[in-house]
Amino acid sequence: MAEKKIAEKKIAEKKIAEKKKENVFKRAILRIVRRFVEVRQEMKRVIWPTRAKLLQVAVVVLAVILASAIFLSLVGKGTSEILRSVGFYNQISETTAATTAVVSTDATTAATTAAVVSTDATTAATTAAA
Numbered sequence: 430m431a432e433k434k435i436a437e438k439k440i441a442e443k444k445i446a447e448k449k450k451e452n453v454f455k456r457a458i459l460r461i462v463r464r465f466v467e468v469r470q471e472m473k474r475v476i477w478p479t480r481a482k483l484l485q486v487a488v489v490v491l492a493v494i495l496a497s498a499i500f501l502s503l504v505g506k507g508t509s510e511i512l513r514s515v516g517f518y519n520q521i522s523e524t525t526a527a528t529t530a531v532v533s534t535d536a537t538t539a540a541t542t543a544a545v546v547s548t549d550a551t552t553a554a555t556t557a558a559a
Contacts, residue, residue: 478486512518
C-alpha cells in the first residue's frame with residue numbers, strides 16, 4: 430500500500446513537471462502581467478506633490494545648479510590666472526649642444542650652397558662676356 434502511494438506521488442510529480450515545461454511562455458506572460466498590475470497598484474499609493482510644491486522644488490534645484498556653475502567657473506578662472514602668473518603656461522625654449530650643432534651644420538650647408546651658386550653665377554657671367 431505504501432509503495433502504491435509513493436508510485437502515485439512520483440507520477441503526480443512527473444505530470445506537474447511536464448505541465449511546467451509546457452507552460453513556460455504562459456508563465457512568463459503571467460509574470461509580466463502580474464508585474465504591471467503591481468506597478469499600477471503602487472502608483473495609486475504614491476503621494477504626488479502639488480503644483481506649488483513642484484515649482485518650489487524646481488526653483489531650488491535650478492538655483493543650486495546656477496550657483497554651482499558660477500562657483501566652478503570662478504574657481505577655474507582663478508586657477509588659470511594663478512597658473513598664468515606663476516608662468517605655468519609660458520614655453521621655455523632650451524637649447525642643447527645637439528640642437529646647436531644641427532643648426533650650425535644647417536647654416537654651414539646653406540652658406541656653402543650660396544657660395545656655389547654665386548660661383549656658378551660668376552662663371553656664367555664671365556663666359557657670357559667673353
